[in-house]
Amino acid sequence: MTPLVQMKDVSISFGGVKAVDHVSIDLYPGEVVGLLGHNGAGKSTLIKILSGAYKMDSGEIWVEGKKVDFQSPRDSRDHNIETIYQTLALADNLDAASNLFLGRELTTPFGFVDDGRQESETRKIMARLNPNFKKLKEPVSALSGGQRQSVAIARAVYFKAKILIMDEPTAALGVHETKMVADLIKELKAQGLGIFLISHDTREMMELCDRVSVMKNGQVVGTERVEDVTEDDILSMIILGKNPKKAA
Amino acid sequence: MSDQTASAATPARKSLFKTLEVDTRLLGMIGALLLIWVVFHLWSDQRFLTPRNIFNLSIQTVSVAIMATGMVFVIVTRHIDLSVGALLATTTAVMAITQTQILPQMFGLEIGHPMIPWITIAAGILVGALIGAFQGYLIGYQMIPAFIVTLGGLLIWRNVAWHLTNGQTIGPLDQTYMLFGGINGTLGIFWSWVVGLIAAAAAAVGILMARRTKIGHGFIVKPVWAEAVVIAVVVAAILGFVAVLNSYAVPDRVIAREFERWGCAAVEGCTAGYGIPYSVLLLIAVAVVMTIIAQRTRLGRYIFATGGNPDAAELSGINTKLLTVKIFAMVGMLCALGGIVASARLGYHTNDIGTLDELRVIAAAVIGGTALAGGIGTIYGAIIGALIMQSLQSGMAMVGVDAPYQNIVVGLVLVLAVWIDIQYRKYSGAK
Numbered sequence: 001m002t003p004l005v006q007m008k009d010v011s012i013s014f015g016g017v018k019a020v021d022h023v024s025i026d027l028y029p030g031e032v033v034g035l036l037g038h039n040g041a042g043k044s045t046l047i048k049i050l051s052g053a054y055k056m057d058s059g060e061i062w063v064e065g066k067k068v069d070f071q072s073p074r075d076s077r078d079h080n081i082e083t084i085y086q087t088l089a090l091a092d093n094l095d096a097a098s099n100l101f102l103g104r105e106l107t108t109p110f111g112f113v114d115d116g117r118q119e120s121e122t123r124k125i126m127a128r129l130n131p132n133f134k135k136l137k138e139p140v141s142a143l144s145g146g147q148r149q150s151v152a153i154a155r156a157v158y159f160k161a162k163i164l165i166m167d168e169p170t171a172a173l174g175v176h177e178t179k180m181v182a183d184l185i186k187e188l189k190a191q192g193l194g195i196f197l198i199s200h201d202t203r204e205m206m207e208l209c210d211r212v213s214v215m216k217n218g219q220v221v222g223t224e225r226v227e228d229v230t231e232d233d234i235l236s237m238i239i240l241g242k243n244p245k246k247a248a
Numbered sequence: 249m250s251d252q253t254a255s256a257a258t259p260a261r262k263s264l265f266k267t268l269e270v271d272t273r274l275l276g277m278i279g280a281l282l283l284i285w286v287v288f289h290l291w292s293d294q295r296f297l298t299p300r301n302i303f304n305l306s307i308q309t310v311s312v313a314i315m316a317t318g319m320v321f322v323i324v325t326r327h328i329d330l331s332v333g334a335l336l337a338t339t340t341a342v343m344a345i346t347q348t349q350i351l352p353q354m355f356g357l358e359i360g361h362p363m364i365p366w367i368t369i370a371a372g373i374l375v376g377a378l379i380g381a382f383q384g385y386l387i388g389y390q391m392i393p394a395f396i397v398t399l400g401g402l403l404i405w406r407n408v409a410w411h412l413t414n415g416q417t418i419g420p421l422d423q424t425y426m427l428f429g430g431i432n433g434t435l436g437i438f439w440s441w442v443v444g445l446i447a448a449a450a451a452a453v454g455i456l457m458a459r460r461t462k463i464g465h466g467f468i469v470k471p472v473w474a475e476a477v478v479i480a481v482v483v484a485a486i487l488g489f490v491a492v493l494n495s496y497a498v499p500d501r502v503i504a505r506e507f508e509r510w511g512c513a514a515v516e517g518c519t520a521g522y523g524i525p526y527s528v529l530l531l532i533a534v535a536v537v538m539t540i541i542a543q544r545t546r547l548g549r550y551i552f553a554t555g556g557n558p559d560a561a562e563l564s565g566i567n568t569k570l571l572t573v574k575i576f577a578m579v580g581m582l583c584a585l586g587g588i589v590a591s592a593r594l595g596y597h598t599n600d601i602g603t604l605d606e607l608r609v610i611a612a613a614v615i616g617g618t619a620l621a622g623g624i625g626t627i628y629g630a631i632i633g634a635l636i637m638q639s640l641q642s643g644m645a646m647v648g649v650d651a652p653y654q655n656i657v658v659g660l661v662l663v664l665a666v667w668i669d670i671q672y673r674k675y676s677g678a679k
Contacts, residue, residue, distance in 0.1 A: 052565075053562075072565055072567075073562070073563050073564065073565045074565030077565060085563060087559070088560075089557070089559060089560035089563045089564070090560055091552070091553040091554075091556035091557045091623070092556050092623070093552060093555065093623035094549075094552060094556055098549060098553070102549070102553055102564040102566070103550075103561075103564035103565040103566055105546050105549060107546070112544040112545060113544055113546060113548075116461045116464070116467075117465070119465065119467070120465040120466065
């Protein structure tokens with residue numbers, strides 16, 4: 001089976017600091033790959049390369065068996081890669097529909113933004129993702145953390161992503177909302193999407209992921225199937241930066 | 249991901265303004281404007297709200313208001329443009345030279361040739377766009393703060409204008425060009441009514457079409473009577489404005505000079521009203537176009553998104569650098585349009601044309617509710633802001649307040665307006 005994504009030997013430096021240092025990871029359809037590591041280990045930088053926000057210094061990215069060259073987030077999106085950023089990347093002054101379609105507005109035959117259609121599409125997707133979502137006219141700054149999160153998720157789901165990147169999707173959420181996100185990840189996985197998931201919650205990762213890659217100081221310490229390792233193994237990889245299985 | 253408490257607390261009865269779905273901020277600004285008008289009307293022994301003064305007020309506001317619509321986009325994207333007054337001077341210098349020297353001398357078009365004003369205007373708009381785009385390039389691509397680029401621009405373009413004209417006043421300007429100045433070019437009673445009726449009909453049709461689209465998407469619409477009230481108010485305002493401008497009678501001596509222009513066969517018994525000035529029509533056209541850009545186009549959506557969260561805009565694939573170039577180019581063009589009106593009103597290009605306009609333009613946008621923090625602002629707000637500033641200044645001049653005191657009052661009003669806006673946002677929960 002062709003992997004959805006292959007990142008081969010990817011490196012990027014910021015002013016002499018190697019944020020990502022010769023990293024290779026891959027992702028298959030219907031698979032959830034977790035990225036773990038301390039703050040500053042290079043997880044967010046790595047996925048920002050995949051989402052087109054950063055340009056790598058060296059390395060290759062292959063999407064569905066084709067080599068790609070991402071110059072901007074738009075290029076990444078054109079390859080059906082959607083990203084839910086940790087910061088959510090919402091324009092707080094705009095309403096949910098404008099945020100959902102930001103950069104990909106629905107237009108009328110005259111080329112104007114079709115607010116009516118955008119709003120009714122937003123209603124439909126929100127009814128599916130978060131039935132309690134009612135504040136369609138308000139700027140998203142007026143929404144709760146969970147509602148804002150669902151706008152960010154709706155943006156990825158609506159455009160039929162094949163590859164989904166989720167950077168700490170549950171960090172700002174309560175217990176109930178965290179469960180909704182977990183259910184959604186399982187549902188999307190069942191539909192055949194490939195998901196990169198970043199989180200600090202090792203237990204959550206063990207439950208949701210098929211494989212986990214642990215990063216430290218810009219390098220991948222190891223990639224393991226979750227059934228082959230214990231939570232303690234992962235923790236020691238994160239802290240010590242060594243793969244206990246390889247050491248053994 | 250739930251928030252049931254908010255949706256459960258729907259009030260049983262909505263207030264009148266809620267039912268009408270009118271913007272309370274717009275109402276507030278119009279209220280402030282009307283208050284200023286009434287105060288000056290009483291203070292000046294009922295000389296303020298006369299057709300003549302309202303006519304003058306509108307033509308005095310046009311130049312600043314045109315530029316203020318562009319300043320909204322600049323401030324919404326968290327930038328500032330201090331160079332608009334100087335840029336206006338450079339564009340009017342270019343346009344003055346084009347029509348009095350370049351076209352007649354280098355291209356052999358006689359003074360008064362019908363193409364002169366239009367080539368001149370095109371040249372002015374082009375120069376404004378290029379200078380604006382260049383400043384936008386320095387801001388967007390070279391990352392120099394807009395404050396610095398346009399502060400430099402303020403010094404540079406004011407004196408480039410001086411250099412181009414050798415510091416001379418240039419004129420007289422082309423007769424057709426001067427029609428954009430205000431009193432020199434008006435529609436007259438008949439055509440003003442035609443324009444007024446078309447505008448009123450367009451507004452009514454627009455409101456009804458918006459309603460139909462909403463129903464088509466299955467959204468809740470306001471009751472029919474509320475829609476009718478809104479349409480009635482809008483139509484009455486448009487026709488009322490036309491009626492006032494039409495009732496400003498052309499003085500006998502002006503009619504005597506050229507009675508045919510006012511549609512009379514002879515001087516005797518000829519009466520005429522000025523009607524809508526071309527400059528005001530230009531402002532209305534600019535306002536409509538800029539409002540459409542702001543609310544209905546991707547460009548406008550990107551401008552507001554970038555202002556709300558520049559990082560999010562960039563991650564959404566918006567080219568925020570190019571966007572900055574576009575915005576400043578737009579402001580440059582609007583400076584040229586403002587310059588046409590300002591120089592046509594004077595009849596000359598002068599060295600000090602547009603001096604301190606940057607402050608008036610920024611103040612108009614800010615009084616009109618544009619937030620310097622970015623992401624928030626409306627075109628109509630900026631125009632009402634310009635009208636409030638001009639009303640204060642004209643009104644105080646009329647009742648004999650000395651110029652230094654006028655400036656003190658305008659300064660106070662600017663700060664007060666922003667404070668009220670902040671309080672309003674706090675209490676209304678809007679951000």
